[in-house]
Amino acid sequence: MTLKELIELRNEKIERVKEFKKIAETRAISEDETKEYEEVTREITSLDQRIEILEVEEREFVNTEVDKLDVSQELREFLKNPTLDIRAFGAGAGNNFKAAEAGAIIPQTLSDRIIEKILKESNILPLLTRYDITGELLIPKFDASTLTIAFYDEFADTVESNAKFTSIKLTTFRISGLLRISRKLINNVKFDIEGFLINKIAEQFRLFLEKSVVEGAAGKFDALFTAEAENTLTLAKKDEYSINDLIDLQAKLPTVHQAGAVFVMNKDMLTILRKLQDKEGRYYVLPDVTRGFGFSILDTSIQVTDFAPAGQVLYANLKEYGLSVSEEMNIQVLNELYATQHAVGVNIHGQFGGKITDEQAFALLKNKG
Numbered sequence: 001m002t003l004k005e006l007i008e009l010r011n012e013k014i015e016r017v018k019e020f021k022k023i024a025e026t027r028a029i030s031e032d033e034t035k036e037y038e039e040v041t042r043e044i045t046s047l048d049q050r051i052e053i054l055e056v057e058e059r060e061f062v063n064t065e066v067d068k069l070d071v072s073q074e075l076r077e078f079l080k081n082p083t084l085d086i087r088a089f090g091a092g093a094g095n096n097f098k099a100a101e102a103g104a105i106i107p108q109t110l111s112d113r114i115i116e117k118i119l120k121e122s123n124i125l126p127l128l129t130r131y132d133i134t135g136e137l138l139i140p141k142f143d144a145s146t147l148t149i150a151f152y153d154e155f156a157d158t159v160e161s162n163a164k165f166t167s168i169k170l171t172t173f174r175i176s177g178l179l180r181i182s183r184k185l186i187n188n189v190k191f192d193i194e195g196f197l198i199n200k201i202a203e204q205f206r207l208f209l210e211k212s213v214v215e216g217a218a219g220k221f222d223a224l225f226t227a228e229a230e231n232t233l234t235l236a237k238k239d240e241y242s243i244n245d246l247i248d249l250q251a252k253l254p255t256v257h258q259a260g261a262v263f264v265m266n267k268d269m270l271t272i273l274r275k276l277q278d279k280e281g282r283y284y285v286l287p288d289v290t291r292g293f294g295f296s297i298l299d300t301s302i303q304v305t306d307f308a309p310a311g312q313v314l315y316a317n318l319k320e321y322g323l324s325v326s327e328e329m330n331i332q333v334l335n336e337l338y339a340t341q342h343a344v345g346v347n348i349h350g351q352f353g354g355k356i357t358d359e360q361a362f363a364l365l366k367n368k369g
Contacts, residue, residue: 001050007187010047016040117202122210123303124224127262127318129357133326137170168357170324173220176349177204178334183342201348213323213354214264214307221354224264224321225314227252227364238368239311243276243284245365246298249315252363257317261361262301264316266308273297273313311367320361326351 001009020037023029029037118125131137152158179200216223231252235245246263253261265273274285274295288294288301295302300315308314334345356362 006047006051010044010051013040013044013047017044117199118206118209121202122206124210124213124264124305124318125206125323127303128213128321128323128354129319131170131322131324133170133172133324135171135326137324138168168322168355170322170353170355172324172326172351172353174349175205175208175352176347177201177208179346179348180338180341180343181346183344205348205350209352210305211307212352213321214305222321222356224316224318224362225309225312225364226356226359227314227362228359231360231363233363233365235366235368241272241276243278243298246273246313246315249313249363249365250298250300253315253317254360257320257358257361259317260319261315261317262303263297264303264305264308264314264318265312266306266310267304268310269308269313270295270302270304273302313365315363315365317361320356320358322355322357324353324355 017037017040020029020033020040023033120126212221214224216226233245233249233252235241250258250261270285274283276284278284285295285297285302288296330349332347332349334347337345
């Protein structure tokens with residue numbers, strides 16, 4: 001039998017095991033049924049051995065790393081039979097599964113790699129402060145202006161101050177997406193199912209999270225391009241940007257927030273700034289050798305995001321933006337949803353939220369309207 005035929009036969013046997021489980025939930029299993037159940041489980045074990053041998057040959061044929069295919073094979077088993085225990089195919093890092101909602105089994109390593117890829121491919125998200133929370137988290141905020149410090153003569157009474165404390169509430173909201181995968185692809189051992197899932201899920205979640213942070217989402221994410229009135233500058237003339245505007249923008253941030261502050265803008269704004277020159281024709285925007293591909297101006301890193309508002313430049317210490325996370329990527333397989341299309345549904349969701357924790361760390365330059 002071919003590898004495909006063996007896999008199909010194994011799936012048929014597993015369906016029979018499911019039938020036995022349903023019987024056991026309603027009544028006692030007869031002696032004949034017990035013998036048949038034991039025979040079916042032995043056949044599955046035998047099929048597993050044959051499938052593993054044939055897959056080794058396939059792995060050698062496509063010249064792919066064994067550890068990577070170990071993970072991919074586990075993912076295939078997970079996608080085909082999410083309610084059954086998954087057999088370990090090796091000692092690779094991918095053999096790490098945990099229970100999820102409704103008794104399904106999810107590959108924790110997969111969600112870890114998705115998070116890693118999201119952070120790696122985003123210019124903005126890695127610079128935020130991440131808070132792993134359960135429920136809600138209150139961050140105390142002290143108003144320094146309410147504490148009076150002064151010189152006093154010897155034995156003079158210190159005048160009391162009514163120090164004012166407020167709090168910033170961090171909470172999370174459900175983010176979810178649904179991916180459809182052909183069963184034909186799942187059964188194809190030459191198809192990198194691990195890479196496919198990581199790339200597709202990570203890219204969509206990165207775009208959604210970055211957009212939510214930069215543009216904001218009412219009641220869920222504060223918009224990154226936000227600054228108080230005293231920290232907001234407007235161009236003197238429409239579309240006429242100068243290096244002095246950026247110098248003035250930098251001066252808006254208190255010294256305590258200058259270390260680690262960056263400029264944030266979209267690619268069109270970067271193009272405008274890259275054309276600025278001094279009297280000797282030298283460009284102000286320089287390649288940032290510390291980041292490989294990137295740019296800096298006024299000895300400050302420039303971060304580019306497609307979601308930045310047109311004509312605006314943000315200068316901020318992004319550590320004062322809190323990204324709250326109460327649940328990592330949770331993956332659930334939906335076998336019945338696309339059954340008539342010979343496909344499997346993969347529902348991905350997590351709990352995220354975003355909040356500015358110190359407004360003084362944000363300064364904004366806007367185009368003249």
